[in-house]
Amino acid sequence: MLSFEDTVRLRHSPRAFLSTPLTDEQIHEVLQDAQLAPSNCNTQPWHVHIASGDTKRALTEAMLRNDELGQVTPDFSFDYADFYGDYFARSQEQAKQYYDVLGIAREDKDSRHQALLRNYAFFGAPHVAFLFMPSFGDNVRVAGDIGMYGQNFLLSLTARGYAGIPQTLLGFHADSVREILGVSDQYRLLFGISFGYEDPDARANQLRMDRIPLEQSVVFHK
Template identity: 50%
Template sequence: MPETRLFHDVVRSRRSARSFLPDPVSDALLRAVLDDARYAPSNSNVQPWVVHIASGATRDKLSQAMLAAAAEERFTPDFPFNYDDLYGVYRQRQQAQGAAYFQAAGIARDAAEQRRFAIMRNLEFFGAPSVALLFMAPVYETVRVAGDVGMYGQTFLLSLAAHGLAGVPQTLLSLFAGTAREVLGVDPALKMLFGISFGYREPGNPVNTFALDKAPISETVTFHR
């Protein structure tokens, strides 16, 4: 079953990239990825995702606006986001991911300024030539819309990987939803869930290849028979 094997390889080899080459993604390749992503499932086939993609000069303008907002602590999230709400194994997983990333980046635990700079790289889209911002249409209850948009985002990420590209989902970008709407002229009724920076990963950079443990099935699935 080659189709099954192909998916097996793509889903296991996909990694979130945090350092990209500046090379732009061609329109034809981007449209191929988007053509895959539009087949994501959604409740009653409502397809409540609205995607804004910034590249070139607009991408630079958006990055500069987000960096300025961060410097002034002008946060405009549409939904609460706080790592302090994590607990137990969820907190442990988050801390393990952070430790692995900073280790791969060669940043010591007590290097506060370097860590702050690394976090701000989110707002530079890690050097990616393009960023996709995923907004939610106000069509029904918010959590269900978020689930649908999440499925779109995963399909988009897997299609990037299948086409030889890389992406990284970034919830941090959603802290600047108001800034994004202002720069891109997005309808205020659309609420931003997260963004995905994408392009060609920089080869050889350890921040693009560090391994993360995934919980075994026994920890996350209960069978009822």
């Protein structure tokens, strides 16, 4: 496997995958790595469902139907209007670079929407992991634990030669996902991770987003 230094620098969010599935053994190895994530008071609050094959296709159909009807059922709020300052600017720059790579003009709203719908087909990935969580208090610490689990999952994929992309949009259809996967209402859906083998020839996978300098995000006290 790759070193940590190589893994963390090679990890990115591909938006096109090969149809080749991972074996059950390969998926279990990744899950074992993810399971080692830290959590508040060792609660280990992650409740993970992996969908492939016919189940994944049923999820795609349900989410596309919801989109057509304009129906969303997120467990947690999300609104670009809540972003401000540099945070909003970074989100807009990411969108601009992504659509530029795809060759989609800003005014071409139909093509942009079609590109968005590829989220619901999991960008062609053969597998998707849905990360559910119980509700404790204001959920901030629980969501933080799920984030650390998700990062372990993503880094394990990269280290083993696979790839994955975390997708907030999948959480917009929590009711449909719970129904299809048979998940209790006591669990809230935070996000999903589509994963498999990256398609190295896809235009979408040429995108690499930069990171701000440390001086803009870290303050040293001595």
